[in-house]
Amino acid sequence: MRRCIELLGHRYEVSLNGPTGKWIIGIKDRHPEAASITIQGNSSFILALGEDNLPMEIARAGEEVFIQAFGRNFRLKILDPVEQAAQEAGSKGDTARAPMPGVVVETAVRPGDIVTRGTPLMTIESMKILTVIKAPRDGHVTKVHVEKGQAFEKNAILVTLGEGRERPL
Amino acid sequence: MKEIRKVLIANRGEIACRIMRTLDRLGIPSVLICHPCEIQGPAARLAPEVVEIDGDPPVSAYLDVEEIIKACKTTGADAVHPGFGFLAENSSFAERLKSDGISFIGPKPESIELMGNKLKAREFCISLGIPVVPAEQEGRGFISRLKALGFPILLKAAAGGGGKAMHEVMEEARLKETIKLAKEEALRYFGEGSVYGEKLLRDPRHVEVQILADRYGSVVHLGERDCSIQRRFQKIIEESPAPGLEPELRQELLSSAVKIAKEAGYESAGTVEFLLDGQGRFYFLEMNTRIQVEHPVTEMVTGLDLVEQQIKIAAGEPLFFTQKDIIIKGHAVEARLYAEDPESDFQPSTGRILILRLPEGSGIRVDHALEKGMNVTHAFDPMLAKIIAHGQDRQTALDLLGSALGKTVILGVTTNREFLERIVGHPTMRAGDIHTGFIASNNLKAPQLEDHQREMLLAAAALVSRQFTDQEFAVSEPYAAIGDWIN
Numbered sequence: 001m002r003r004c005i006e007l008l009g010h011r012y013e014v015s016l017n018g019p020t021g022k023w024i025i026g027i028k029d030r031h032p033e034a035a036s037i038t039i040q041g042n043s044s045f046i047l048a049l050g051e052d053n054l055p056m057e058i059a060r061a062g063e064e065v066f067i068q069a070f071g072r073n074f075r076l077k078i079l080d081p082v083e084q085a086a087q088e089a090g091s092k093g094d095t096a097r098a099p100m101p102g103v104v105v106e107t108a109v110r111p112g113d114i115v116t117r118g119t120p121l122m123t124i125e126s127m128k129i130l131t132v133i134k135a136p137r138d139g140h141v142t143k144v145h146v147e148k149g150q151a152f153e154k155n156a157i158l159v160t161l162g163e164g165r166e167r168p169l
Numbered sequence: 170m171k172e173i174r175k176v177l178i179a180n181r182g183e184i185a186c187r188i189m190r191t192l193d194r195l196g197i198p199s200v201l202i203c204h205p206c207e208i209q210g211p212a213a214r215l216a217p218e219v220v221e222i223d224g225d226p227p228v229s230a231y232l233d234v235e236e237i238i239k240a241c242k243t244t245g246a247d248a249v250h251p252g253f254g255f256l257a258e259n260s261s262f263a264e265r266l267k268s269d270g271i272s273f274i275g276p277k278p279e280s281i282e283l284m285g286n287k288l289k290a291r292e293f294c295i296s297l298g299i300p301v302v303p304a305e306q307e308g309r310g311f312i313s314r315l316k317a318l319g320f321p322i323l324l325k326a327a328a329g330g331g332g333k334a335m336h337e338v339m340e341e342a343r344l345k346e347t348i349k350l351a352k353e354e355a356l357r358y359f360g361e362g363s364v365y366g367e368k369l370l371r372d373p374r375h376v377e378v379q380i381l382a383d384r385y386g387s388v389v390h391l392g393e394r395d396c397s398i399q400r401r402f403q404k405i406i407e408e409s410p411a412p413g414l415e416p417e418l419r420q421e422l423l424s425s426a427v428k429i430a431k432e433a434g435y436e437s438a439g440t441v442e443f444l445l446d447g448q449g450r451f452y453f454l455e456m457n458t459r460i461q462v463e464h465p466v467t468e469m470v471t472g473l474d475l476v477e478q479q480i481k482i483a484a485g486e487p488l489f490f491t492q493k494d495i496i497i498k499g500h501a502v503e504a505r506l507y508a509e510d511p512e513s514d515f516q517p518s519t520g521r522i523l524i525l526r527l528p529e530g531s532g533i534r535v536d537h538a539l540e541k542g543m544n545v546t547h548a549f550d551p552m553l554a555k556i557i558a559h560g561q562d563r564q565t566a567l568d569l570l571g572s573a574l575g576k577t578v579i580l581g582v583t584t585n586r587e588f589l590e591r592i593v594g595h596p597t598m599r600a601g602d603i604h605t606g607f608i609a610s611n612n613l614k615a616p617q618l619e620d621h622q623r624e625m626l627l628a629a630a631a632l633v634s635r636q637f638t639d640q641e642f643a644v645s646e647p648y649a650a651i652g653d654w655i656n
Contacts (some may be wrong), residue, residue, distance in 0.1 A: 001637045005627050008618065014627050016637045025628050037632045047629045054625050058633055059523035059580035065630040066523065066580035070622060072615065073580075073587050076630040078637070100516040101547040103226070105357075123353075126517060126547060129401075130354050151547075154519070 006077040025049070096133050096159040102126030103151045109159065113141045121159045122146075133158055173197060173248045173272060173484045177241050178216075180252030181231060182538045183554065184460075185212045188250050191476040200244045202237060204230040206548065211538045218244060227548045231255045234262050241271050248272035248483060250476070254550065257459040258285050258330070274483040276437045276458045283433060284456040288327045288365060294453040297432055299425050302444065302452045304367040311348075311366075316341060321369040324348060326355030326362075330455055332402035333358050337369060372606035373444040375399065375454070376411045378426035379467045380439050381478050383488045388430045390423045391471050392497045394463055397603045398592060400515050405585070406592060407463035408502040409470050412563055412601030418449055429456060438464075438479050447604075462505070462555070465534055469501035469559040500566040501559040504574060504589045506537075508551040511588035512615065517551040520544075520582030528573035532559045532566075535573075545582045553584060563601070567593055588613060 002015040015026040016035075026032040033050040037058075040046050045056045057068040065076045105123040109115060115135040122133050122144075139161035146152050176192055177200040178185050185201055189212075192199040201216035204227040213219050220240040224230035232255055241249065249266055251257040251274070260281040263273040275281070284290045291301045305314040306327075315322055324347060326334040334354035338347045348364065356362035379391040395411035396404040411419070426441035433456075440461050442454040464475045473495075482488075509515045525541045537554030545553070556573050560566035574590040591613050592598055598607070618626075631637045 003631070003634075003636055005630050007623065007626060007630075012623075012627055014631045014637075016631045023632065025631060027624050027627050030624060035628045035632060037629060045629070047625055047632070049625055049628045052621065052625065056625075056629055057524060057526075057578045057580060058629055060633050061521060061523060061581060063634070063636065065633060067626055067629055068578055068580060069626065069629075071575060071587065071590065073584065074626055075583055076626060078630065078634045080636075101519055125357075130350065130357070132350070154516075 004079040006079055007074065011079065094139075094161050095157045096121050096136055096161070098124065098133075098152050098154055098156045098158055099131070100126045101152065101154045102131075104146050104148050104158075105130060106148060107144055107146075109141045109144065111141050111143055115139060115141060115161070124152075124158075135159075135161065137161065139163060171247075171272060171485055173274075173480060175200065175244070175246045176248045176250050176274070176480070177202065177220075177237070177244065177246035178250050178252065179231060179237050179256055180250070180254070181207060181212055182549065183212075183536045183552075184252040184462075186215055186538045187536050188252060188476050189215055191474055191480070192250075194474075195477060195480065197480070200240065200246050202231065202240055210543065211540050220244060228255075234265060238265065238269055238271070241266075241269070246271070248274055248480075250274040250479070251459065253459050253462060258457070260285060272483050274437070274479050276435055276439065280433055280435050280439075281458045284439075284458050285330070286327055287325060287329060287455055290456060291453070293433065294429065297428060299429065300450065300452050302367045302370065302454070304365050306365045307363055312344065315344065315366045318366065318368050322366045323369040324351040324364050324366050326351065326359050326364055328359035328361040328363070329355060330457065332399075332404075334364075335402050338366075370444055370446055370452070372604040372610070373397075373446050373452075374411070374604050375404070375442065376414065376422060376445055376451075377440050377442040378423055379461075379464070379475075380426050380430045380435070380441065381475075381482070381488060382430045382435045382437065382439070383482050384436045384485060385487050386431070387488045387491075388427050388435070389488060389490070389492045389495055390427050391467050391473065391475075391495055393419065393422060394466055395603065396463060397605050398598075398607050399605050400511075400608050404463060405505045405507070405589065406502065407466055408500065408563070408566070409466040410497060410500065412603070415449065418445070418451065422451060425451075425453070429453070437482050438475050462552070463503055465536060465555060465557045466501040466503045469534065469557060470497045470499060471495060472498065499559055499561045500563045501557060502563075502566045502570050502593070503555050503557040504570055504593065505552055506554045506556060506577070506579070506589065507585045508545045508553050508582050509585055510583045511585050511613075515585070517547060518583035519546055522579060523581035524578055526576070526578040527554065528556065528576040530573075532569050533557070533573050534559070539579075553579065553582075564599070567599065587615070591615075 004011045005014050017024045023035050024032045025035040036048045038046050045058050047054050059066045063078045067074045102124045105125045107122040108120045116138045119135045120132045142162040143160040145157050175198045178188050189199050200218045202222050203213045203219050222230040222236045256262040260278040263278040266273045322338045324336045336347050336351045351364045352362045374397045378393050382388040393411050394407050394409045396407040398406035440457045444452045444454050508518050522543050527535045534557040558566050558570035571593045
């Protein structure tokens, strides 16, 4: 099985080949090696990779894996191939996304409005801090995805912008 | 004297649990108010009696004065402990309770009102000859007066406090729009839109004095706390005593705090906050008329229970000690564990707590209301827990705190655990060279990941992932155990 794993904003291609208990792992250009993971005590794990052993704390929720190791914390994401493709296609600054989870306090634009880079699109509230979401580029508003009072998660699309500064006919 | 027989806690989370523990020890029954979304949570389970109050958003339940008073009446609670935040510094709430014959475990409404309005509090301190930071109030020529004051300027809400609705303005070009934003926030959070502009001190230290005052005019201080390590104007590490403070300056701070409390006819526990510039000058910042988040460091060095003192004072008992009875023993440091991501501007994070392991042992105190499986949402404040270490001196306390943070495991939501550990171990922190610009001016970035560390992480993630190990998933023991944590 081959998948992309996201770690600290970078994507790595990782392959894992069985059978169970005799996994061989391939990471990027590294020579494939035997890997295993064993439970030690309540919830600590020992990862063995080639000659190395490392104690770790690990938890998983869906496609996310949380690891505490060598005094640090990491949040890794196993990317779904379909989602990955969609993300790569849609990252041209056509959307204003939520920098954090929160609630819409006020929307400042409506579909059809012409905006320039930096035009306030809406005011959001998160953890008692108001933040003004601004247009990432020049364009016109094609959709406002959330309305006043509505809650959203981190990275949710708040406003979509269309190409060009002209109002569509 | 009016005995307190039953206390309603108008708060949630760790502070509600902390108040309940003291009430328990004193043999006073407690009642907790609780939003339905937290009814399964640790605080509600600890409470002998719970009154559900609904509200949308959930925080509104803890601000619902009418329902809280109704809950007092139906449960027979004759006093309310407000904790911090929510209604803790709402003078009309304190007034309402009074008129209903319910004790407010805190100061008199007049004191809350005086200190709650930052402009009135400033005027009061000026009248006592206590220095305040130069500032300009709104009104005719506000903009030009601010310009004359000089940049950078700090805009604050007159009715504000606690670091909320504060905005730095570095240059004239941003002044008007920032005033507009500050006014909007002020109106939203404090119900009153007036703001004022203060001269922004460069990298001051934040040192505050804990006081206790009874209704018979006795006021004592319980030493000071240094709370200079902040991000977004919010404290994340606090300690007592303040490191390297000149004895004369320390004495001036302590006696100024006592003077303010005495002259204001203050009653209950309170904190007088000061800013210290690099030249040995100090300025009154504000007085907080409630128990503070960081009160445990004072409790650890004085051996006193501040919540117990608040309750006794509210019941009309006189302080049973004088200033000379207060002895500061050793050093205590607190670290606030937040659900936030220091790598992306301390933005709050959400998630489900999948693994939870908190430190324990001699000299370690952890105040929290966490449990495995619980959801951390953006409905409430992102503070998860407070980890406090007490040692014979500052280095010992910092060592102990560093090791406690290292033993803390919270997985499933991004936290500042690692960041706190880096601060506690930082040589500049160790040297006591701290000020409010500490985080901005020191390198606290995570070290570069080494190749073999990265490979270990990727291998571990692949081995525990269903997407990699799909068909064989059910048979393998370790994976089955991890599967338990899936929500």
